[in-house]
Amino acid sequence: MAKLLVLNGPNLNLLGTREPEIYGAQTLDQIHQHLQQFATNQGHQCECLQSNREYELIERIHAAKLDGTAFIIINPGALTHTSIALRDAFTGVGIPFIEVHISNVHARENFRKHSYLADVAAGVIAGLGSQGYELALQAAIKQVTGSNE
Numbered sequence: 001m002a003k004l005l006v007l008n009g010p011n012l013n014l015l016g017t018r019e020p021e022i023y024g025a026q027t028l029d030q031i032h033q034h035l036q037q038f039a040t041n042q043g044h045q046c047e048c049l050q051s052n053r054e055y056e057l058i059e060r061i062h063a064a065k066l067d068g069t070a071f072i073i074i075n076p077g078a079l080t081h082t083s084i085a086l087r088d089a090f091t092g093v094g095i096p097f098i099e100v101h102i103s104n105v106h107a108r109e110n111f112r113k114h115s116y117l118a119d120v121a122a123g124v125i126a127g128l129g130s131q132g133y134e135l136a137l138q139a140a141i142k143q144v145t146g147s148n149e
């Protein structure tokens, strides 16, 4: 059994009502429930956390080093484009992670094209809607266990 962690950053608690033409109609609760079911079905544990506070995400990443988390999936929201501190948290703990974006950040405003995390991530998924989280989880399970059943 692998311990997996899904983190969502600022404003992603608004999914479902936030610019649905860009971010879709699914709520974050629905996405989290689906991911937890997906992980459980394969015998793994998946914790999901959303926070609008940068420090809370950083503290959870630090704690992940101590609680045996094998892999992190993160949609950092706008912190993607601003947060050296989040990048340093990941390089500090050395836990592999995948960066997920619901929208195709490369087809939007210029300021969304740069990520402070992408070059230290195991991979990046953008533009595939909420399915991106599931694909990331599938890849994480494969990397951690060597199988995706």
Ligand SMILES: O=C1C[C@@](O)(C(=O)O)C[C@@H](O)[C@@H]1O
Pocket (backbone or CB within 6 Å): 010, 011, 012, 075, 076, 077, 078, 079, 080, 100, 101, 102, 103, 104, 105, 112
């Ligand atoms: O909050 C978000 C959501 C986002 O990370 C996405 O999932 O497409 C893209 C970011 O640019 C934006 O600030």
